[in-house]
Amino acid sequence: MTESKSPFWHVTVLTLFPEMFPGPLGHSLAGKALEKGTWTLEKLDIRSFTRDKHRSVDDTPFGGGPGMVMRPDVLDAAICDAKARQAAAGLTPGRIVYLSPRGRVLDQALVREIASEGCLTLLCGRYEGIDERVIEEHRLEEVSLGDFVLSGGEPAALCLIDAVVRLLPGVMGNVETAGEESFERGLLEYPHYTRPPVWNGRAVPEVLLSGHHEKVRAWRLEQAEKITQGRRPDLWSDYLASRPAPKVKKRRARRASAEPTKTTATPDGNGGSDEG
Ligand code: 4FN
Numbered sequence: 001m002t003e004s005k006s007p008f009w010h011v012t013v014l015t016l017f018p019e020m021f022p023g024p025l026g027h028s029l030a031g032k033a034l035e036k037g038t039w040t041l042e043k044l045d046i047r048s049f050t051r052d053k054h055r056s057v058d059d060t061p062f063g064g065g066p067g068m069v070m071r072p073d074v075l076d077a078a079i080c081d082a083k084a085r086q087a088a089a090g091l092t093p094g095r096i097v098y099l100s101p102r103g104r105v106l107d108q109a110l111v112r113e114i115a116s117e118g119c120l121t122l123l124c125g126r127y128e129g130i131d132e133r134v135i136e137e138h139r140l141e142e143v144s145l146g147d148f149v150l151s152g153g154e155p156a157a158l159c160l161i162d163a164v165v166r167l168l169p170g171v172m173g174n175v176e177t178a179g180e181e182s183f184e185r186g187l188l189e190y191p192h193y194t195r196p197p198v199w200n201g202r203a204v205p206e207v208l209l210s211g212h213h214e215k216v217r218a219w220r221l222e223q224a225e226k227i228t229q230g231r232r233p234d235l236w237s238d239y240l241a242s243r244p245a246p247k248v249k250k251r252r253a254r255r256a257s258a259e260p261t262k263t264t265a266t267p268d269g270n271g272g273s274d275e276g
Pocket of ligand 1: 143149151152
């Protein structure tokens with residue numbers, strides 16, 4: 001029962017640890033989609049491109065210092081082979097991403113872009129990283145998951161692939177279609193609750209049990225906004241700048257009221273803050 005469908009997306013992963021892929025992705029919807037042929041994965045073992053008898057992929061850094069650097073000749077052979085295989089499969093070569101803490105930080109906008117492109121090559125570093133000349137020679141695009149230390153780029157590659165695959169047609173099924181989830185609007189999630197209605201003496205907010213869909217929607221939006229404003233001022237200001245201008249109420253703001261106009265954000269809404 002292996003249906004063959006033309007894949008929506010291809011990724012080639014260059015790594016010293018090909019056995020790490022698809023790894024955890026094989027246990028989720030992404031794994032199901034991989035079996036269905038919604039996307040394809042090619043793993044290239046960087047070590048297989050060595051030509052010396054010791055199969056060495058790294059060498060000491062010029063200028064001295066700690067650690068080792070991945071060799072440009074080996075990486076070049078791996079990248080060229082990735083390109084050749086993609087061409088042979090009739091794929092339009094897409095961008096080549098080097099997962100690196102120096103890169104542009106991955107966000108949902110970049111994930112969407114990558115998902116729309118059809119073909120991606122990911123290079124995973126180890127040791128102290130790769131010879132800089134490879135980045136220049138192959139115009140590698142550096143992409144980072146965030147500011148923390150990893151021992152290799154592989155976990156970052158897995159995260160990126162997961163983020164992309166869940167956007168491919170047919171992968172998510174009915175869950176959160178059409179991007180109505182709050183994160184798609186640039187907001188953090190509102191609080192979620194399930195049964196039982198009272199647990200350990202904690203009751204679920206009344207409005208959620210009311211069956212009043214409009215009130216539920218309004219409550220969730222308000223919660224998502226409060227949480228975003230309080231925890232992620234960066235997301236909050238993007239949201240304020242991008243959301244449609246609020247309808248102007250008939251009653252105009254009083255010009256010179258006794259109270260001075262607040263310019264500081266308050267936790268209960270847009271207390272005096274700029275709405276973009
Ligand atoms: N990391 C920092 C500064 C200097 C080095 C590192 C670091 C793995 C090959 C890169 C890390 C984090 C997010 C790839 C970190 C990522 C990596 C990533 C990554 C081995 C060289 C290395 C940011 C803390 C200041 C090791 C910080 N997203 N070097 O982690 O690949 O994609």
